[in-house]
Amino acid sequence: MDETQPLLRAVTNEGHQVYTNPVSAAPPSSQQDGADIADIAETTIVDFDPRGDAENPLDWPAPFKWAVVSMLAFMAFTVTMTCISVVPLASDIVRDLDGSPNPSKSASVLLVTIWELGEAAGPLLIAPLSEMFGRYPVMNAANILFIAAGVLAATSESVPQFVVARMLNGLAVAVNVLNPAIVGDMFANDERGGALSLLFLAPLIGGAFGPMIGSAVADLYGWRTVIWMTVVLASGCEVLFLFSFRETYKVAILRRRVKKMASHAAGSGKTFKTAFDEAEGLNTVGVSEWKKLRDAVLRPAIVLFSSGVLMAMSLFSSVVFTFFYIYSTTISDILIGTYKLSPVAVGSCFTIFSIGSTISVVICNRTLDRIYARMRFTHKGVGKPEFRLPLSIIGAFALPLTVAAYGWAAQLRLPLLVLLFCVCAMGTALMLAMIPVMAYVVDAFGLFSASAMTGIIVTRCLMSTFLPLTTAPLVDRLGFGWGFTVLAGFSLLLAPIPILMLRYGAYWREASRYSRDE
Numbered sequence: 001m002d003e004t005q006p007l008l009r010a011v012t013n014e015g016h017q018v019y020t021n022p023v024s025a026a027p028p029s030s031q032q033d034g035a036d037i038a039d040i041a042e043t044t045i046v047d048f049d050p051r052g053d054a055e056n057p058l059d060w061p062a063p064f065k066w067a068v069v070s071m072l073a074f075m076a077f078t079v080t081m082t083c084i085s086v087v088p089l090a091s092d093i094v095r096d097l098d099g100s101p102n103p104s105k106s107a108s109v110l111l112v113t114i115w116e117l118g119e120a121a122g123p124l125l126i127a128p129l130s131e132m133f134g135r136y137p138v139m140n141a142a143n144i145l146f147i148a149a150g151v152l153a154a155t156s157e158s159v160p161q162f163v164v165a166r167m168l169n170g171l172a173v174a175v176n177v178l179n180p181a182i183v184g185d186m187f188a189n190d191e192r193g194g195a196l197s198l199l200f201l202a203p204l205i206g207g208a209f210g211p212m213i214g215s216a217v218a219d220l221y222g223w224r225t226v227i228w229m230t231v232v233l234a235s236g237c238e239v240l241f242l243f244s245f246r247e248t249y250k251v252a253i254l255r256r257r258v259k260k261m262a263s264h265a266a267g268s269g270k271t272f273k274t275a276f277d278e279a280e281g282l283n284t285v286g287v288s289e290w291k292k293l294r295d296a297v298l299r300p301a302i303v304l305f306s307s308g309v310l311m312a313m314s315l316f317s318s319v320v321f322t323f324f325y326i327y328s329t330t331i332s333d334i335l336i337g338t339y340k341l342s343p344v345a346v347g348s349c350f351t352i353f354s355i356g357s358t359i360s361v362v363i364c365n366r367t368l369d370r371i372y373a374r375m376r377f378t379h380k381g382v383g384k385p386e387f388r389l390p391l392s393i394i395g396a397f398a399l400p401l402t403v404a405a406y407g408w409a410a411q412l413r414l415p416l417l418v419l420l421f422c423v424c425a426m427g428t429a430l431m432l433a434m435i436p437v438m439a440y441v442v443d444a445f446g447l448f449s450a451s452a453m454t455g456i457i458v459t460r461c462l463m464s465t466f467l468p469l470t471t472a473p474l475v476d477r478l479g480f481g482w483g484f485t486v487l488a489g490f491s492l493l494l495a496p497i498p499i500l501m502l503r504y505g506a507y508w509r510e511a512s513r514y515s516r517d518e
Helices: 028-033 062-084 087-098 105-133 135-154 159-171 175-186 189-221 223-244 250-264 275-280 289-305 308-337 343-378 390-411 416-494 497-511
Strands: 035-040 043-048 271-274
Touching (some): 062 135, 062 175, 062 189, 062 223, 087 105, 087 308, 105 135, 105 159, 105 175, 105 289, 135 159, 135 175, 135 223, 175 189, 189 223, 289 308, 289 416, 308 390, 308 416, 343 416, 416 497
């Protein structure tokens, strides 16, 4: 579905696709809204004016679009900093709350990864609710819950309470699922690469500075101060969202327009529907809100399981992203146990992974749209979402090499610079594999991109919650070298997926109504 076009064309009783003149076909109230409408019996189909519409996010001024992207990036930075700042502190937090001098390694890992379990559940509501009520109310409600969960974590008196608070934090993260969808709302296909790259860069900065700042602050004032610091940042973000963010979801905007037009035409016998509802076969009149909510909540599962392409890409991206948590939960033990670094120095070393990831963001920012445009040119001007994937193929095959190298560097006690180089390379390969996948999903699923992103995020979060728990037993049994080689081999088995998608994805997508080319 090409989001650079209006949602749908109006369909007349004869089945011809036409646009009618809004001046001759529309009542005066709708003319003022700039709506492009066509009469179908007694029902008026409401759509954006293809010649330009001030309410259409695609037609917003570029400076405002980038201001919205900057707000999203600020929140993404805050979310990642909240998540990652406690990683090097996990053992200290468990020790303090549990009162045990030898904290359980599993408890320390779970304290970090439980965030992802909450984040797996959140999109199941966040994505469909955003497609039902719009991005604005859902984003703000989730941000407020995120702040409340942060307060609960900062005041926790036991490990279970802290774990629950962290899970609620993950549950309330709206930016991961809505950010790519909001970019899809505002930018045309060949303009999204830069915005998506910026949104990926922001959490990398949070991931780089979070552990370093968290370790330094915790060393001076304690770990609770670190949590309170992130609560203050999140509160500042929410103030910006409340007063500066605008609704971007075109269906929600059109449904508001429908309500306004219906109120102006009360008593005339006319009914109004959005072009989206017409395509879905929905009659918004007489449909209960509970049925709409049920349909909205079920939509992510329907979108996921109706698309083999989405299931394959979800599996691939979930395994790729899991290596971030595998690295995060092992690097501290390696640096302290093998290289005898202080906790503050360990926090500083977390920046290396983010440096590698930033390299990939810069590469994607400079080349993702260019590759798309070049491949579209070589295919006679026909663009396909699959044209986003060449960089992902490179990352998919580079990642297993970097993972194995990281394990053997620790096993052989190679110089610290060698280990950190492997970490940097892992960050580069991981993000090079991930970023194009997000752009691909946004392009391929159009209006349903938020629900499609849910499939990606849920599988990713579930994998990131539990797979890292197997790393410690694997390393204990085989050592870092062979343990990470086994993990690298598992990743290598899935590396061909982007190649298959690039070659056959356009055909396979036709099997799903949510991703077929219109």
